[in-house]
Amino acid sequence: MSQLLNKLKNNILVADGAIGTILYSEGLDTCPEAYNLTHPDKVQRIHQSYIEAGADIIQTNTYGANFEKLKVFGLEHKVKDIHQAAVQIAKQAANNDTFILGTVGGFRGIKQEALGLSAIQYHTEIQVDTLVEAGVDGLLFETYYDLEELTNIIKATRRKYDIPIIAQLTALNTNYLRDGSEINTALKQVAASGADIIGLNCHHGPHHMQQSFSHIELPEGAYLSCYPNASLLDIENSEFRYSDNAAYFGKVAQQLINEGVRLIGGCCGTTPEHIQFIKSSVKDLKPVSDKKVIPITKQSSRSNTTSQQQTLTSKVKQQPTIIVELDTPKHLDTDKFFRNIKKLDDANIDAVTLADNSLATVRISNIAAASIIKQQYAIEPLVHITCRDRNLIGLQSHLLGLSLLGVNEILTITGDPSKIGHLPGASNVYDVNSKGLTEIALRFNKGINTDGDALKTKTNFNIAGAFDPNVKKLDGAVRRLEKKLESGMHYFITQPVYSAEKIKEVYEATKHLDAPFFIGIMPVTSYKNALFLHNEVPGIKLSDEILEQFEAVKNDKAKTKALSLKLSKDLIDTVHEYFNGLYLITPFQSVEYTLELAAYSKQITSNKQEAIL
Template sequence: MTQLLQALKHNILIADGAMGTILYSEGLDTCPEAYNLSHPEKVEHIHRSYIDAGADIIQTNTYGANFEKLKAYGLEHKVKDIHQAAVKIAQQAANDDTYILGTVGGFRGVRQEDLSLSAIQYHTGIQVDTLVEAGVDGLLFETYYDLEELTNIIQATRRKYDIPIVAQLTASNTNYLRDGSEINSALQQLKASGADVVGLNCHHGPHHMQQSFSHIELPDDGYLSCYPNASLLDIDNSEFKYSDNAEYFGSVAQKLINEGVRLIGGCCGTTPEHIKFIKSSIKDLKPVTHKDIIPITKHQTKTTTTSSKVNLTTKVKQRPTIIVELDTPKHLDTSLFFRNIKKLDDADIDAVTLADNSLATVRISNIAAASLIKQNYNIEPLVHITCRDRNLIGLQSHLLGLSLIGVDEILTITGDPSKIGNLPGAMNVFDVNSKGLTEIAQRFNQGINTDGDALKQATNFNIAGAFDPNVRKLDGAIRRLEKKIDSGMNYFITQPVYSKEKIKAVYEATKHLNVPFFIGIMPITSYNNALFLHNEVPGIKLSEEILTQFEAVKNDKEKTRELSISICKELIDTVHEYFNGLYLITPFQRVDFSLELAAYSKTITSTKQEAIL
């Protein structure tokens, strides 16, 4: 047993607090880890201030020093240099009885990361190797939101090194992780993976941390750790800050020790003053070797009754199915829009798809339109949700609202960037992409939100995805499609297709997938519209024959319409040779196009069905 673990066996140890909080207060204009190279004396001074305040353990200034995070500062080539410098600085600051933990932060945070687990392990391995070789007394894996990531990192590290490992998860909820796992169970998994000390850090202040630890068991042959934030984050004169509550922090530390915490420090917002009050408040306390656990009250989740309702996935697998896209207006005169909705409803269209500010152009909220459609019509609204305009808070609120009004059919899309729309200066959000949003919706279907908390009733979302077949190489598009299926998308709606050969190619490329497709058909309204689609819409190329045909009738509106309908009918014939799903995209509110094409589709599919019978 190493000296650090031997010390924890008989004592409560005090760790340091935040590094970034102090550096930012002093005007830091880069990442905190860069100071290991540019301002080592400042980092050493902070380490020393924590030791002087009573810290037995300090951590290296390397929390965010991985390749991906350093790329934002042009420092990705300095990963090893930053870690080596960090250990050297900590060693210079340490007393003979000070322990040094090499700190590594998680990749998978609140925002979605597209890095694979193998890539995360590779980059983390470089950090771990450098820290161990530089001579740290142990490793601190902290602020990990994802249990899978942390357990894999611990296992990989344990296979290489016999060194003390402190592993700390971060939970937005006091009882559950984001995946719905109970914190107590998750910590047991960390211990089983090879960690010596397991616990929580960040997100919560001492009060909520104490609530969490009241449900956490003492690990067998291991110890608990806790690094709370100073408080909830506040805003003062447009600046983010934490409460000046060091004395209170120290008093709650006593409760955490009584809950079995053996290693206690501070996270965001904490300072040497906080550590000083911890030191004085727990000086007479002894390590807890037995505690009573307060059981978590399980949330009851109701399942939604859907026996009387058949979703679009089921419909399109059973019979030819038609959905029509109709954009909500850019203004408040909705009379034409709802007249068109009624026409689609009367025509027995299966669903109307409502885009979400498509092409980054402001339109009436599709959730408001969907609500009125649910109230007044029988046609099913299929609501698009883009990740561009809402953060994780807004997206979840949006999903809850859709479920509340009975909208279950949704299309998750990443969204067109704002710069292509009518407000190019608007900020893009993109907390998640379409796959991440789909995973959130699927969690809602399990009755769990992204905090891991229960919704008390499961949603019933049937999730569509977008598929663009207008690419040079379908192989890559199919690989992306397969990842979307893995995320939980149940069926797909394609961008408009303008050749029979492309429809056949899509069938051949996707026939191994057990998901339905709605093939997009969008009528061309004029020669200029054809030129625009051909020259300015990415991925869409019209044949020279089609362009020539539209040019020949460009001055005759009726012949232009007849030509457009004729081309679309030929495409629909091919669609129904290979697919049950037809997606009609209404151009410029011209619902007459969609109605005529829908009627044609029904005629040919009913004829085929009669022939089969």
């Protein structure tokens, strides 16, 4: 057994606190880990200050020193150099009784990460190998939000090295991880993966950490650790800060020891003063061998009363189904918009889709329009949600509001960038993309909030995805579609198509997928409109024959409309040969086009069904 683990058998050990907090307070304008190369004396001074405060254990200044995070600062080629320097600095600061932990931070944070698990393991292995070769006494895996990531990293490390492993999860909630699993259960999995010391760090201050540990059992074959933040974050004079609460921190440390913690340190906002108070308050304490665990009071998630409504997915699998896109106005004169909604409702259209500031252009909130439609009409609103305009907080609030209104049909889209719209200087958010938003909605459908707690009522979102078949390489678009399907989307709505050949091509390319498709048809309203679509809309090409037909009638509105409707009806014929779903995109609020095409669609599908009978 290593000296570190042997020491923990009968003793409480105190670890250090934050390094970055101190460096930022001194004017750091790069990543803290860069200072291992440029200002090693400052890093060493921080280590020494923690040792002088009573820390038995210090950690290397390598938390964010992985390839992906260093790439932001142009330092990705310095991964090994930074880790080697960090261990050397820590050794210079340490005394004979100091243990040095090589610190590795998690990749998967609160925001969605595009990096796959194999890539994460590859980059982490470089860090681990460098730290072990440099001679650390143990490895500290900290701030892991994702249980799968942490357990896989531990297993991979344990296969290579017999070295003490401290593994700490980070939870947004005092009882649950993001995936809804109880922290106590998750920590058992961490221990089973090969960690010697398991626990929590970051996000919560001492008070909430103590609440979490009151539900955590003493593990078999492992010890407990806890590195709380100094407090909740506050903002003062436009700067983030933590409370000056070192004495309080020390008092709560005693409670954490009583909950079974044997290794206690500090995370964000903590300083040598915090560690000094911890050391003073726990110096006479011994590890507990037994504790009373407070069970978590589970909150059941009941289903939303609207869950019995038939979804568009189930409906389109059974019979031809029509949805219509009708953009909300750019102004507050909504009379025409709601008259058109009434016409679509009277025509028994299955759903009206409401875009979310499409083409980055400001329109009336679609959630407001959907609310009125739910109250006053029978037609189902299908609300688009773009990731461009709302951060993770706003997106979740938006989803919860839609559920409260009984709006369950949603289309998740990443969204056009602001620079293509009327306000090119507006900020793009993109905390997640359409797949990430879908995953959030699916969590809500399970009754789980993003911090892992219960919503008390399950949402019932039926989630559509967007599909653009107007690309040069359809096979690549279909591969992206498959990934969307894997993320949990239930059905797909396509961009408008303008040839029967394209409809057949889409069918052949997607027939292996178990998901309904609504094929987009948008009538061409004029010769100018045809030229615009052909020349300026990426991916859309009209045949020379169609362009010539519109040019021939360009001065006759009636003939132009007749031609437009004929061509659209021909496309609808092809759509219904291969698909049950039809998506009619209303051009320029001209709902008369949509109504006639919807009536035609209903007539031909009715004729087919009668012929079958």
